Amino acid sequence: MNHDPDWIVPEWxxxxxxxxxxxxxxxxxxxxxxxSFNLGLQAGDDPQxxxxxxxxxxxxxxxxxxxxxxxxxxxxxDADELNAPPDAxxxxxxxxxxxxxxxxxxxxxxxxxxxGGTLVAAAHAGWRGLxxxxxxxxxxxxxxxxxxxxxxxxxxxxxxxxxxxxxxxxVYEAFVGRDPLAAQAFTPQRSGKWLxxxxxxxxxxxxxxxxxxxxGGGLCTYSDSRRFFSYRRDQTTGRMAALIWRER
Numbered sequence: 001m002n003h004d005p006d007w008i009v010p011e012w013x014x015x016x017x018x019x020x021x022x023x024x025x026x027x028x029x030x031x032x033x034x035x036s037f038n039l040g041l042q043a044g045d046d047p048q049x050x051x052x053x054x055x056x057x058x059x060x061x062x063x064x065x066x067x068x069x070x071x072x073x074x075x076x077x078d079a080d081e082l083n084a085p086p087d088a089x090x091x092x093x094x095x096x097x098x099x100x101x102x103x104x105x106x107x108x109x110x111x112x113x114x115x116g117g118t119l120v121a122a123a124h125a126g127w128r129g130l131x132x133x134x135x136x137x138x139x140x141x142x143x144x145x146x147x148x149x150x151x152x153x154x155x156x157x158x159x160x161x162x163x164x165x166x167x168x169x170x171v172y173e174a175f176v177g178r179d180p181l182a183a184q185a186f187t188p189q190r191s192g193k194w195l196x197x198x199x200x201x202x203x204x205x206x207x208x209x210x211x212x213x214x215x216g217g218g219l220c221t222y223s224d225s226r227r228f229f230s231y232r233r234d235q236t237t238g239r240m241a242a243l244i245w246r247e248r
Contacts, residue, residue, distance in 0.1 A: 003027075003060055004037070006227065010155040012215035015117030020244040021060070022109065022157045024227045028053040030238060038229070038238025040103055045238060057241065065101035065243055066091055070124045072107075074132035076141045090123035090138045094145055096248040101241055105229040106221050108159030108198045109242030110135060112211075114147040120244045125159075127167065130201050131174040139209035149210025154202075157242045158228055161220025162187070162197035165232075171196060179204065 003009075004027030010020045028037030029052050034045040039057065041050050058064060066079040068088045079091035079100045091100045100122035102109045107126030113119060123129070123138045139149060167186075172194050175182035185200035199217035206214050221228035229237045 008157070008219075010111065010157075010216060012153060012155045013213075014113050014153055014155075015115065015246075017117045017247040018113045018120065018244070019247060020111050020155065020242075022104075022242045023057065023240045025229060025238065025240070026227070028056065033234060033236045034238040037240070039241050040105075040239030043238055044236060061099050061243065062097035062245060062247070063099055065099045065241070066093075067101050067103070068124070070103060072124075072126055072128040074129055074134040074137050076121075076123075076134070076137045078141075089125075089129050089134050090121065090141075092119065092121040092138065092141045092145060093245065094119055096246050099243050099245040101243045103239040103241055104157065104159070104221070105231045105237055105239050106160040106165075106233075108202060109157035110138070110202055110206075111155040111157065111242060111244045112138065112142065113153055113244065113246070114142065115151045115153065117246055119145055119147050120246050122242060122244050125198065125202055125205075127171055127174070127196065127198065127201070130198065130205060131171075131178075133205075135202060135205040136209045139206070139211060150212065152211045153213045153215065154206050154211050155215050156199055156202055156217035158219035158221050158240075159198045160222045160230065160232055161218070162195055162199070164220060164222035165196045165198065166193055167196045168192060168194075175201060179208070 006026035008022040
């Protein structure tokens with residue numbers, strides 16, 4: 001794939017036929033707060049610029065990405081059957097060349113595949129999705145498609161990091177109230193506030209779902225304004241994409 005050299009190709013021991021790619025800000029035609037590779041049509045950018053950026057991405061892919069209308073929920077859909085973007089935050093694919101796609105600008109993309117190279121999935125995992133079980137639901141769909149949890153690999157893409165993501169008691173209780181082990185993902189700050197680590201929360205969710213091989217994590221969208229869009233940092237900003245598919 002002749003993609004922009006700043007984009008991220010996950011470093012993980014996925015089978016040779018699995019392809020994954022995460023875009024950054026680099027390589028597109030958008031300007032201002034959307035500079036330069038914004039893929040979000042609903043972010044306020046010039047639609048023609050977004051269309052050009054999407055066309056550039058499409059040239060690297062076997063098919064059009066199966067975009068979702070992300071709602072910070074936990075609904076998982078079958079990407080192979082999509083003709084239009086559904087209200088969902090994760091998708092799975094069995095067929096070769098079906099591209100599962102997630103938009104990101106602080107929320108974490110979680111990419112998954114099985115060790116046999118027959119199944120792929122992508123989940124949009126902000127705190128609401130994580131608390132609602134989007135990762136567990138995605139693993140459940142992969143298991144229903146024939147995988148065993150211990151044959152799955154997961155990659156955690158860039159997200160707002162644990163030094164930047166301040167949350168209140170509602171977020172803390174949403175996780176620790178369900179799983180006391182989640183307390184390790186929170187660092188107390190001033191009264192009623194914590195710094196939360198999405199990477200740790202995702203690792204805990206994957207572990208609960210039986211997935212032990214987890215890679216990536218640690219790249220902070222908020223603290224690297226050159227490379228990443230960040231909604232919490234800028235409010236008016238673009239969207240990156242995390243994509244995964246399998247070749248024949």
